[in-house]
Amino acid sequence: MSAVIKLPGDDGSGYESSVFQQIASGLRARSWCVVPDALPPQLAAALFEQVRLTDEQAFAQAGVGRSQDHVHNPFVRRDRIRWIDGSAEAEQQWLDWSGRLQRFLNRELFLGLFSFESHFAHYQPGDFYKKHVDAFRPDGTERGARREVSLVTYLNPGWQLADGGELAIYDEAGAEVVHKVMPAYGTVVVFLSTEVPHEVLPAVRDRYSIAGWFRVNGSHADRPDPPR
Ligand SMILES: O=C(O)CCC(=O)C(=O)O
């Protein structure tokens, strides 16, 4: 694989903090936000290279549901995924960037996010992910760490409107689409995992993305939970 250029933390240009600020303001105002060109170009390029070189065999059919009843349901979602573990340098840079975003959101919004998990996703032409929320509102009985904030980014150079594959964002009741996001290279979408129903519409070309979740600790004082 070609050498990946080492990324500094925030390069001091203020670009990163301005992106993070837009995300925090968006979440504060209406529980979701879309920031075009949010990924630093070097990071986007490194991740795109990584996903491009990943053997299709390394992607596994994605499932739906909570851990115990997690099943593959091709009527709900068709994408194939590969979890990011930081073993490649591009992945480590992605985890560093999302770690900085996590700390920023905790500082600005007091969200108490304490862990992050993410995967690459590949939607082939015609694939979709029907309307869903990424987490259910806590009902007081759950003890595990739960998804609080969802983070999605796209790795599709030259995407056109006619290619489809938008992320449709619904109102909180899930009744109407309020916004459609084109999965354009470097665009980042962030939303509250329990509040924002959304759907991936079919595309006419291969669609690559990363989907990730920041979790909060749902543990009770008497019985701490592990992060996952
Ligand atoms: O790829 C997207 O636009 C969203 C994916 C998604 O909703 C998910 O993986 O939960």
Ligand SMILES: [Fe+2]
């Ligand atoms: Fe989702």
